[in-house]
Amino acid sequence: MCLAVPGKIIEIYETNSLLMGKVDFGGVVRETCLAYVPDAKVGDYTIIHVGFALNLIDEKEAMETLALLEEISNQDLTE
C-alpha cells in the first residue's frame, strides 16, 4: 500500500482548479495529482502514491548518497 514509484513529469495542467499532470513511469504515462508539489516543473522527477505526487525527488541528494554508498561498498577493494 505504501509503495510509491518514481516518475518524470511531462505535462502540468489544472482540472477543476486542482493541479494535475501527466507522469511518465518508464514508458507508461498516467494522470497524477500535483497539488502537493506546487513548485513542480516539467522534467522534474517525483514520487507517486495512489495517484498523488508525495514529493519531488532531490537530484543533488540522490547523487551525493549514491557516491557515498559506492565509496562505502568499494572500500575493501581500495584498502
Place this chain on the structure above:
Amino acid sequence: MKYLNEYRDSNLVLGMIDEITRTIRQKWVIMEICGGQTHSIMKYGLDQLLPESIELVHGPGCPVCVTSLEMIDKALAIASQPEVIFTSYGDMLRVPGSQGDLFSVRASGNDVRVVYSSLDAIKIAQDNPDKKIVFFAIGFETTAPANAMSVLQAQKLGLNNFSLLVSQVRVPPAMHAILGSPNNRIQGFLAAGHVCTVMGYWEYVPIAQKYKIPIVVTGFEPVDILQGLLFAIRELEENKIDVENAYSRVVNYEGNQAAQKIIERVFEECDQKWRGIGNIPKSGWRLKTEFNGYNAEEQFQVSEITPIESQLCISGEILQGLIKPVDCPAFANQCTPEHPLGATMVSSEGACAAYYRYGRNL
C-alpha cells in the same frame, strides 16, 4: 528507469552487505515497520544475504492487514446496499470479514469497483448522480493526503452522493505500542520512507530518546534498505541513539507541508482499533464533524456488527513481530494467498504473503 535501477544494482548491494558484515559485532534485532520494505527484503533475498547476527522483524505497517474486522464488516454491509457503488484500493477486496469479502459481495450482484486513486471515485460520483458512491479510505499517512483531498474536491464540486468510510492509521503511535510492550525485542527501527515523505521525521526524535533506540528513515529498493540497516547497525555498535535519514532524495525533516495542511484541515486524531493488535490510543484519523455529510458511517445506518475472527489466524502476533509466519501451524496449508485466514496472507505487503510468495516455507 531513473531512480530505480541504480538502487537495484547487484554490485552495490553486495558491497553494502560486505560493509554491514564488517561493521556488525553483536546480535541485533531490527524491525522494518513497513510491509513494502518486508516485501522488498523477501523479493531480493536480503534476509538470506545478510549476516545471521541480524534478525529482521516485520512490523505492522500493512494497512490492509491492520484495518479492523469491524470496519471490514461495515464495508461489506454498506457495499451490499443496492443504491451504493463501493470503491476501494484493490488489495482490500480479498480481505476476509466475518462472513465473506468484498469480492463475494460483488459476486452477489452488488457494484464494487477497484480504483487507483480517491479522485477516480470522485469521477464515478460525477458520472452516477443517481447512485451513492462510497470510497474505502484506508491507509497510513501515505494515503491520507489523497483521501483528504477527495473530500475537499467533492465539496468544491457540490457532490452530495460521495462519502468516505475512513480507517486511517498512523505509524508513530504503533511504534510507541511496540516499544512500550513488556514483550518488546526490537533494538532498532527502519522507519517507513513514504510515511516520512508526507510527515517528515521530527515525530521520531522523542520516540528514539524515550526508548533509547536508533531510528533510520529508509526507502524501499534493496540498496535503500541496506543503507538503512547499515546506519542502524553503526549506531547500535557505537552505542548511539539518533534519528537518521537514509532516504534523503525524497524525505526531509519537516515533510510535505502542503499535504500536512490538507490532512489537518479534513481529519482529526482518534483512537483506532488495529486488527490482531487491538486499540492503540491516538493512532488514527477520522473526519472532522464538519464533514459528516461525507462520512459514510454517518450516511449509512449499519446495524450493530459482532465480528467473528478466525480462531486459527495468529496475525496479531506476526504484526507485532513476536513470531514469524513460518512458525504458524496454518501457514501454507490451511492458509494460503488463494484461501487466506487473515489479512497478513492477503495483502502483497503482509508478512505471511511475502514469505509464501518468495518460498521462505520451502
